[in-house]
Amino acid sequence: MTPQDRRARADQEALDFHRYPAPGKVEVNATKPMATQRDLSLAYSPGVAAPVRAIADDPSTAYDYTSKGNLVGVISNGTAILGLGNLGALASKPVMEGKAILFKRFADLDAFDIEVDTEDADALIAVVRHIGATFGGVNLEDISSPDCFRIEAELQDLLDVPVFHDDQHGTAIICSAGLLNACEVTGRRIEDVKLVLCGAGAAGLGSITLMKALGVRAENTTLVDVDGVVYCGRTTGMDQWKAVHATNTPHRTLAEALVDADVFIGVSAKGVLTKDMVASMAANPIIFAMANPDPEITPEEVLEVRQDAIMATGRSDYPNQVNNILGFPYIFRGALDVQARSINHEMKVAAARALAMLAREDVPDEVALAYQGRQLRFGRDYIIPSPFDPRLIWYVPPFIAEAAMATGVARRPIADMDAYRASLRRRLDPSAGFLQAITASVQAAPMRRVVFIEGEEPSVIRAAYAFAAEGLGIPILLGREDVIRRNTLDLGLEGAAQTLETVNARLSGRNGAYAEFLYQRLQRRGYLRRDVERLINTDRQSFAAVMVALGDADALVTGVTRNFDQCLNDVSRAITPAPGGRLMGLSVMLVRGRTVFVADTSICELPTAEDLVAIAREAASAVRRLGHEPRVAFLSSSSFGHPHGEQPLRVRRAVELMDEQSVDFQYEGEMPPDVALDASLWANYPFQRLTEPANLLIMPAIHSATISTKLVQALGGATVVGPILFGLSKPVQICRLGDSVTAILTMATLAAFQARHP
């Protein structure tokens, strides 16, 4: 594939990502019920009048009665979108939506994106001034310099909430943290480094200012822009903000300035730094090429001329990602949690030092897991925390909050910092963490071959395409080549049409071997040889199941166009239950702050006590493989014998049977879900043995399992993954009829995960 093809493929993938299943990346959710007449009368008229009057009397109560305190405005006019230039307000919307959703994903902050269609700084100031009170903080983004400096300063004077231009200060904070650590790794004192910063715009001037505050000497810095070195006395292309950093130097070009320099910071444009310039730098040069989406120089180019360099870029596909994504979620989290009036210098310094310190701490396994098993240890390739590091949310904001409190800009100081840290830990979105860990583990494994049985379906083609593009494995689309190709082209996935592997069961050269395998298995179950030949030639499920059974593929995914029972029946002709295993469905409910597993959600209709025990054991082992320590609750409508009834007896018997066995996980029952999940209800049951609320619920029957998981899903507020099939000797996952592309991709990822962790 040529570089142009690769680029076109990546572009198409990004367009598809933004377009499907719903255009864009953001939606709004209610935090209060809106179901009954009473709800409506409280949420809207007449009830809403009460908080209206309260806020009119005392504006500070807006933090109590509205979402202001957790809300950020992400505001741009599109005059400097990434490194793409002035492409207008509307074109900046994907970036601003992206930032809004990153606020949510990483710091549980809500954010609205607002694109203001004006290049007039005063007009932009007027707009933001009049909407600013809506938010707990304002994040200005991708506004060109030098207007951005005045816009931010004037708005901060006008508004009583933090106004923070992320391209200036977010970038400054991250690259200062990286610089502190790069100096540590190379044994330099920050006061001694000779630093050249290319790009005298928002990011550049923000960064040079903060680096000087952290100890870099003014006389050791050289600022460079399109016109070359910013020297004292230069008259072209100057303004008051650049003039502050002009130096007395004979150098006039970037190449001259870089000879023997220790550090290059690039926040300018693609390709600005050449290999010759890198070669001329001092020993162990520190190079941060941060222009987006394409850096000033690539790590590969640097490596060609310098093996001793510490290299960072703004991109996620290289080590040392120095990108403001590491900062803004946590800086705003800390600031909003103390209702700060601004994000001042001390808070920025605290953020830079906190990020630098976090990178020096031991990296827990789950962080390594999220980074494809790469060993992360403080050093040349790890000078800054990784964006998926789950510690960021509870590690960084307390430093910001403390600095705000110490400098008098906190309206609501935090008294108990330990309790605050604990509350921050609960903010992590468990669905993101759960799927991220599974995905990363799959990406780290050798590429598994996963058969997508309904390979002609557009949604399946798109899922297979994403599966390959994300490096999750090698998808094989089963179906007629011409139909798959036509549908792939209709989807606009030209690249996929050339690269995705397809297998047509009718034309495969393996039919003879597959039929023989199936005949050996089915000859005493009423099948003639010609019956199995027909199955292999015409039934894709049977064909794919034999493919996996014989090791021609590692896993399979089906169910998008056929019902569960039919799929399981077909596949089971070739794939047997694992020896000693128990076939069962495990669903994962991801609710704010919690991951709760439920079993059996797909196979055994009315389990006996013995069945319940077997399900609990298989499910506990599956939960462990998924990275959680199981605490089992056997669910019932009764709590430990009350009220009496026929059905609870079965569940109580299951617990008695468990007591007779040796198991290495906690379990308890019979109990209803509220008692299982809420420790505050345990006072009446001092004998119960769970040490913490259960996270694996064993359902008394399939109807209660299905009804409860679907109910939770239908009511919203929770993500339900699965049922995930466990207990077969080969990985098979069955989607739900008509599943979305994302759901199919998730099931394929889980199948590949099982292939890795059998």
Ligand SMILES: NC(=O)C1=CN([C@@H]2O[C@H](COP(=O)(O)OP(=O)(O)OC[C@H]3O[C@@H](n4cnc5c(N)ncnc54)[C@H](OP(=O)(O)O)[C@@H]3O)[C@@H](O)[C@H]2O)C=CC1
């Ligand atoms: N990794 C990260 O986290 C971040 C990266 N960035 C990236 O940094 C870059 C700049 O962003 P931002 O500061 O917001 O943009 P601005 O438009 O405010 O500034 C761009 C600056 O780069 C200078 N410049 C442009 N081309 C060259 C060149 N060929 N040689 C030298 N200097 C040049 C401009 O010079 P002049 O003043 O003469 O026009 C200007 O000073 C972008 O690529 C952006 O994506 C930004 C923020 C965060």
Ligand SMILES: CC(=O)C(=O)O
């Ligand atoms: C990351 C960012 O904010 C930028 O490139 O503009």
Ligand SMILES: [Mg+2]
């Ligand atoms: Mg930006």
